[in-house]
Amino acid sequence: MTTTIDKQSMTDSARRAAARVPDPEIPVLSIEDLGILRDVQVEDDVVHVFITPTYSGCPAMDAIRTDIDAELREAGFPAVRVHTVLSPAWTTDWMSDEGKRKLAEYGIAPPSGHSAVHSGPIPVALSVKCPHCGSLKTRELSRFGSTACKALYRCTDCREPFDYFKVH
Amino acid sequence: MTNSPHDAAPAVDDVFPDFDEVPSASVARYALVLGDDALIAAQRLGELISSAPELEEDVALANIGLDELGQARALLQYAGRADGRSEDDLAYLRDEAEFRSAHLVEQPNGDFAGVIAKLLLFSLYQRELYAALTGSTDNYLAAVAAKAVKEVRYHVEHAVTWTIRLGDGTDESHRRMQGALDAVWPYLDELFEVADFADLAADGTAVDASALRTAFDTALDVVLDEATLTRPDVPAIRARGRYGEHSQHLGYLLAEMQVLARKHPGAAW
Numbered sequence: 001m002t003t004t005i006d007k008q009s010m011t012d013s014a015r016r017a018a019a020r021v022p023d024p025e026i027p028v029l030s031i032e033d034l035g036i037l038r039d040v041q042v043e044d045d046v047v048h049v050f051i052t053p054t055y056s057g058c059p060a061m062d063a064i065r066t067d068i069d070a071e072l073r074e075a076g077f078p079a080v081r082v083h084t085v086l087s088p089a090w091t092t093d094w095m096s097d098e099g100k101r102k103l104a105e106y107g108i109a110p111p112s113g114h115s116a117v118h119s120g121p122i123p124v125a126l127s128v129k130c131p132h133c134g135s136l137k138t139r140e141l142s143r144f145g146s147t148a149c150k151a152l153y154r155c156t157d158c159r160e161p162f163d164y165f166k167v168h
Numbered sequence: 169m170t171n172s173p174h175d176a177a178p179a180v181d182d183v184f185p186d187f188d189e190v191p192s193a194s195v196a197r198y199a200l201v202l203g204d205d206a207l208i209a210a211q212r213l214g215e216l217i218s219s220a221p222e223l224e225e226d227v228a229l230a231n232i233g234l235d236e237l238g239q240a241r242a243l244l245q246y247a248g249r250a251d252g253r254s255e256d257d258l259a260y261l262r263d264e265a266e267f268r269s270a271h272l273v274e275q276p277n278g279d280f281a282g283v284i285a286k287l288l289l290f291s292l293y294q295r296e297l298y299a300a301l302t303g304s305t306d307n308y309l310a311a312v313a314a315k316a317v318k319e320v321r322y323h324v325e326h327a328v329t330w331t332i333r334l335g336d337g338t339d340e341s342h343r344r345m346q347g348a349l350d351a352v353w354p355y356l357d358e359l360f361e362v363a364d365f366a367d368l369a370a371d372g373t374a375v376d377a378s379a380l381r382t383a384f385d386t387a388l389d390v391v392l393d394e395a396t397l398t399r400p401d402v403p404a405i406r407a408r409g410r411y412g413e414h415s416q417h418l419g420y421l422l423a424e425m426q427v428l429a430r431k432h433p434g435a436a437w
Contacts, residue, residue, distance in 0.1 A: 039180040050180045056315050057238025085180055086311035094177040143326060144228035148235065168318055
C-alpha cells in the first residue's frame with residue numbers, strides 16, 4: 001500500500017516539474033498550457049514523459065526535451081526518458097484557456113475557434129482579435145509568421161502588426 | 169482531476185505505446201520514398217531563404233520547407249530503424265542512386281513562378297497522399313500522415329493563392345506562370361506511379377498512388393480555371409526516381425546538402 005502511495009506522489013511531483021517547463025519560443029506558456037505535455041508516468045524509478053510535437057518540423061522540440069530532462073533532474077529525478085507521441089496529432093484545441101489568456105497578454109492573438117479537423121471539412125474563419133487594442137478589424141498580412149505555428153496580422157484600427165497563433 | 173473547460177490533450181494509454189516499433193524492409197523502403205520526396209523538397213525550398221521576392225515570402229517558403237523537413241525526419245527515422253541507420257546517415261551519407269525521391273522535387277527552382285508551379289503540384293499531391301495515408305494499417309505512418317495533412321493544407325492554400333494571383337495577373341505574370349507549369353508538367357505522372365509497392369498498397373500499409381489522380385485533377389482544374397491557366401499538353405518524361413535513377417540536378421543538390429556532414433564526419437552542432 002505504501003509503495004502505491006509513494007508511486008502516486010512521485011508521479012504527481014514529476015508531473016508538476018514537467019508542467020513547469022516553458023515553451024522556448026513563447027516562454028510565457030508552459031508546455032502544459034500548449035497541450036504538448038501528454039502524460040507523465042513513473043516506472044521502476046524512471047520518469048517517462050510523453051510529448052507531442054506541434055508541427056512536424058518544430059525546431060523547439062529538441063530544446064523542450066533537454067529542458068524537461070533538466071527540470072526533472074533538478075526536482076530529484078535522475079532517470080528521465082522523454083518520448084514523442086505522434087498520435088493523435090496535436091491540435092490548438094488542447095491549448096488551455098489559461099494559456100490563451102497568457103498568449104493575448106504577451107501580444108500574440110490566441111487561436112480563434114476550434115480546429116476543423118475534428119468537426120468537419122470546412123474551417124470556419126472567425127475574426128482575429130487584436131491583442132493590443134481588442135479590435136476585431138484585423139487583416140492577414142501573411143499566412144506564415146515568425147514560427148510555423150503563427151501567422152502575421154495587422155490591426156486596421158490601431159495599425160499595429162501582431163502574431164496570430166493559427167488554429168491547427 | 170481538474171475540470172478544465174478546454175479539450176485537454178488525451179493522456180497516453182497506461183501501457184507504454186510501442187514507440188520503438190521496427191518496420192519491415194518493404195515498409196522501410198516505402199517510408200524512404202515518402203521521406204526522400206519531403207527531404208529534397210525541403211532542401212530546394214531552403215535555397216530560397218533570403219532570396220525570395222519579398223520578406224514575407226522568405227518566411228512563408230522557409231516555413232513550408234521546415235514542415236517538409238519535419239515530415240522527412242519522422243519518415244527517415246522510421247525507415248532507418250529497419251537496418252540501424254539514423255536519419256542523419258540516410259540524409260547525409262547516401263549517394264545519388266540510393267535516393268528514392270521523384271524527379272519533380274529535385275528540379276531547380278527557376279523563377280518565382282517556377283517555385284509556385286512545383287509547390288502547387290507537389291502540395292496538391294501530398295494532400296491527397298497524406299489524407300489517404302492517415303488510414304494506413306501501419307500506425308506510425310498513419311500518425312505521421314495525420315500531422316502532415318494539416319500542414320500541407322497550408323502549403324496548398326499558399327500555392328493556390330499565388331497561382332491565381334500570377335495566372336490572373338498581368339500579361340507577363342500569366343505568361344511566366346503558364347510557362348512554369350508547362351515546364352514542370354512532365355514530372356507529374358511519376359508521383360502517381362505505384363512503383364513496386366503494390367503488395368503494401370494491397371494490405372493497406374501504403375497508399376495506391378494511382379488512385380489519388382482523380383481527386384488531384386479535380387482540385388487542380390478548379391485552380392487552373394480560376395487562374396485563367398491552361399492544363400498543359402506536354403508529354404510526361406520517363407522518370408525512375410523511385411529506382412534511384414535521377415536527373416542531373418540531384419547530384420548538385422546533394423553535394424551542397426551533404427558537404428559539411430561528409431567533410432566533418434561525426435560533427436555535431
